[in-house]
Amino acid sequence: MKTWFLSIEAALLAMAGLRLLSGLIEISAAGLMLKLNSVEKAVAVNAMLAIVGPTIFITSILIGLTGLSDRLSLSKFLFIGAGVVLILIGIKR
Structure with missing residues (x-):
């Protein structure tokens, strides 16, 4: 097992x-939304997730x-970089 990991x-x-x-983070946010039991607060939590996703990507x-x-x-x-930029543009629009 150790050699496989290395x-x-x-x-x-x-x-x-x-x-x-x-x-x-996504699972924790879902649990937090359920705990807060408010649509307004769930939207705020979801807005924070909008920052996490692209950053991780x-x-x-x-x-x-x-x-x-x-x-x-x-x-x-350069082709890969252009593809990433196009993905991010597509997500925003």
């Missing part, structure tokens, strides 16, 4: 850890690109 790339572990953290993309930096050309990095 064989995983650090970037992959960081990305998976961020996604787990994001999921825990961008951070995990950056970690992944850092892990791939020795295997990708500059043009591929």
Whole structure:
């Protein structure tokens, strides 16, 4: 078991850890909404989640690109960056 864990790339572990953290934040927010028992307060909690999601997304993309930096050309990095920008534009509109 120990050798399997050590064989995983650090970037992959960081990305998976961020996604787990994001999921825990989402679950905690759902519980908080239920505890507050108010639509107005639930909307406020949901607004805070709107900041967390894209932050986790961008951070995990950056970690992944850092892990791939020795295997990708500059043009591929630019295409991936353009794709991320288009995703964020699509989410906002």
